[in-house]
Amino acid sequence: MSKLFFDRLLSLEEVEKEINKVTSTKEEKDELWAIVDEIVHHRVLGCVLEKLPKKDHTEFLEKFHEAPYDEGLITYLTEKIGENIEEIIRQEIGGLAFELLAEIRGKETEKPDSQSEKK
Amino acid sequence: MPKYPARTYEDIGKDKIGFEYLRNKLKLKNLETKSSFSKKFPHVEKFFAERGLDLSKIREHSAKLIGASALTGTLLLAPPTNIKFLPSPQEIVEKLKVEGQKVSEDVPQKVFVESLSSYLPDNPRPLSREEEKNLEQLFSNLLGVKAKASLEGEHLNTTYGLIGAEQHLKRYPGDSVGNHGPYLKEGIAPGLGAWGYFARSQKELTPSLEEDEKWYAVVQTLYLPDWNTRFKYLRDWYKYRKVLIVNTDNGNAVVAAIADSGPAAWTGKQYGGSPEVMEYLGGPRYKKGPVLIFFVDDPENRVLLGPVEYNKLNLPEIALRSI
Numbered sequence: 001m002s003k004l005f006f007d008r009l010l011s012l013e014e015v016e017k018e019i020n021k022v023t024s025t026k027e028e029k030d031e032l033w034a035i036v037d038e039i040v041h042h043r044v045l046g047c048v049l050e051k052l053p054k055k056d057h058t059e060f061l062e063k064f065h066e067a068p069y070d071e072g073l074i075t076y077l078t079e080k081i082g083e084n085i086e087e088i089i090r091q092e093i094g095g096l097a098f099e100l101l102a103e104i105r106g107k108e109t110e111k112p113d114s115q116s117e118k119k
Numbered sequence: 120m121p122k123y124p125a126r127t128y129e130d131i132g133k134d135k136i137g138f139e140y141l142r143n144k145l146k147l148k149n150l151e152t153k154s155s156f157s158k159k160f161p162h163v164e165k166f167f168a169e170r171g172l173d174l175s176k177i178r179e180h181s182a183k184l185i186g187a188s189a190l191t192g193t194l195l196l197a198p199p200t201n202i203k204f205l206p207s208p209q210e211i212v213e214k215l216k217v218e219g220q221k222v223s224e225d226v227p228q229k230v231f232v233e234s235l236s237s238y239l240p241d242n243p244r245p246l247s248r249e250e251e252k253n254l255e256q257l258f259s260n261l262l263g264v265k266a267k268a269s270l271e272g273e274h275l276n277t278t279y280g281l282i283g284a285e286q287h288l289k290r291y292p293g294d295s296v297g298n299h300g301p302y303l304k305e306g307i308a309p310g311l312g313a314w315g316y317f318a319r320s321q322k323e324l325t326p327s328l329e330e331d332e333k334w335y336a337v338v339q340t341l342y343l344p345d346w347n348t349r350f351k352y353l354r355d356w357y358k359y360r361k362v363l364i365v366n367t368d369n370g371n372a373v374v375a376a377i378a379d380s381g382p383a384a385w386t387g388k389q390y391g392g393s394p395e396v397m398e399y400l401g402g403p404r405y406k407k408g409p410v411l412i413f414f415v416d417d418p419e420n421r422v423l424l425g426p427v428e429y430n431k432l433n434l435p436e437i438a439l440r441s442i
Contacts, residue, residue: 003178003181003185003276003342003384004177004178004181004384007384007385007387008242008243008244008387009387010384010385010386010387011386011387012383012385012386012387013283013386013387013388015385016382016383016386018141019141019383020286020308020309020310021137021309022137022138022140022141022309023138023309023310024138024309024310024311025310025311026310026311026312026313026380028138028310029310029381030341031142032138032141032142032145033341033383033385035142035145035146035149036145036383036385037178037383037384037385038149038152038153038175039145039148039149039152040385041174041175041177041178042152042153042156042174042175043152045156045163045174046152046155046156046159046160049159049160049163050159057160057162057163058166061163061166061167065166065167065170065172065180066184067184068177068178068180068181068184069181069184069185071244093385099148100145100148103144103148104141104144
């Protein structure tokens with residue numbers, strides 16, 4: 001049960017499809033998955049900490065460090081922030097998906113030109 | 120410009136460029152993200168550094184904590200939040216006894232779907248051991264399949280989660296999607312499954328291996344807390360391990376063989392199913408949905424892969440529906 005409290009809010013299926021297109025071994029896939037995972041951790045924690053009052057940062061970090069899998073952290077954050085933190089995280093992930101896909105698909109549109117140049 | 124057979128190396132080159140390009144792009148994005156995070160929240164960096172933890176490795180940290188908690192039993196004692204507990208084993212046995220009379224002469228799928236909806240929590244989440252035991256009884260009584268959440272000491276990260284549609288897998292070198300009818304539109308994965316080719320050549324592909332690919336499942340072995348420490352054993356244990364997959368929305372059930380690892384945690388899904396598995400679970404438009412996945416307890420290898428036909432008397436309004 002290697003999970004993080006925000007896992008069920010993530011939905012980067014389109015990014016997964018793009019990774020599947022260019023990877024030919026399990027090792028390659030795992031490597032790219034791990035990089036995306038790191039980006040996600042930082043982006044989610046960043047958006048949470050931006051909303052959370054500074055005075056509560058240490059308490060939250062202690063809780064997160066003790067049990068990063070605990071979905072009860074969503075309830076804790078909602079109480080402290082006073083906003084729908086699930087929606088905030090979903091929006092952050094949606095924005096990240098857009099950024100990643102723009103970069104990945106940008107390359108695809110460049111490909112024909114670069115190939116024709118080689119020919 | 121025509122492509123000459125002798126120039127197949129060009130395809131390899133193209134794929135490689137795609138991977139390298141994407142890896143570099145993602146690495147750059149990762150560096151930017153981390154740098155921005157460090158600037159905004161230096162105290163957070165310090166907090167983790169003092170505890171000898173890198174935020175990038177938080178998933179591994181979580182796995183260690185969960186692994187340790189499972190050993191001491193502390194995690195299991197803490198009830199999940201916002202849940203609806205299943206009835207006790209005694210209650211479910213009594214209920215099954217009563218409903219058992221109806222089952223033989225009525226429609227089992229209707230009873231099964233109703234039972235699932237009343238026993239399961241509203242949203243997929245890891246189930247408690249007690250809840251899993253109740254479901255094991257339900258599967259045995261209504262589906263006729265002996266399935267276990269824990270088998271030989273092994274347990275998936277979660278037995279109740281979301282399944283997503285996967286592509287066909289290459290069974291041997293040179294295999295193509297055209298050999299995987301009738302479900303061709305899903306395509307074939309460019310890479311191999313976690314256990315590589317099913318056979319070294321087309322000649323060595325046995326009917327049994329054909330079935331393994333046809334009815335394959337994907338589970339998150341890579342996120343198992345002990346995957347790295349017990350890699351060799353677990354890799355062999357999970358290879359083509361039979362699992363019972365139950366669509367909790369309509370009661371359709373299928374026995375599949377684990378043949379790939381995934382999906383990534385950030386996809387929001389916990390499992391994957393081959394085109395055939397997904398077609399049977401929910402119809403041609405079924406791409407994602409909640410399912411239960413339990414190991415099939417089949418030491419004598421008697422259970423066949425494919426649909427569990429307890430529901431031959433399907434209710435048209437709920438069975439094999441498209442979602």
